Amino acid sequence: MATLKTPADLGNVILQRRKALGWDQARLAHEAGVSRQWIIEIEKGKPRAELQLVLRALNVLGIELDAAARNVSPPAASDQPLDLPDVDRIIEHNRFPTGSAFGSGFDALLKPSSALSAFEEQQRKRDALLPPESRAKPGSRGKGKQ
Numbered sequence: 402m403a404t405l406k407t408p409a410d411l412g413n414v415i416l417q418r419r420k421a422l423g424w425d426q427a428r429l430a431h432e433a434g435v436s437r438q439w440i441i442e443i444e445k446g447k448p449r450a451e452l453q454l455v456l457r458a459l460n461v462l463g464i465e466l467d468a469a470a471r472n473v474s475p476p477a478a479s480d481q482p483l484d485l486p487d488v489d490r491i492i493e494h495n496r497f498p499t500g501s502a503f504g505s506g507f508d509a510l511l512k513p514s515s516a517l518s519a520f521e522e523q524q525r526k527r528d529a530l531l532p533p534e535s536r537a538k539p540g541s542r543g544k545g546k547q
Contacts, residue, residue: 418463433458
């Protein structure tokens, strides 16, 4: 009995059984009511194949699934609470602060009426960091020297 652990394992079982029956992909597709392309993909181990179609193909091929539990011990239960991160705090911490380079522009997206003044404020802050000869002149489009 084959142990299936991956979609590729399942695809290999389907391929081997189809060949053992002497069927081509078109025959299996017809019998299972799927396209030949679907058969090609499932035999290659496509990981997102629809379960209903997989079960139909297995049934047509005469393959039974065994859902017997194996000797795998479950993880030990613990009375200790899980130490999970505070997602809300992480999100708040990573938001753009209002005074940051992105903050005023981000705030402007939330408050469209202040978009122009926020842009102008950002431009003034950037201009203050530039040497005087590189600063945008009033009324210019911020291209630096004219």
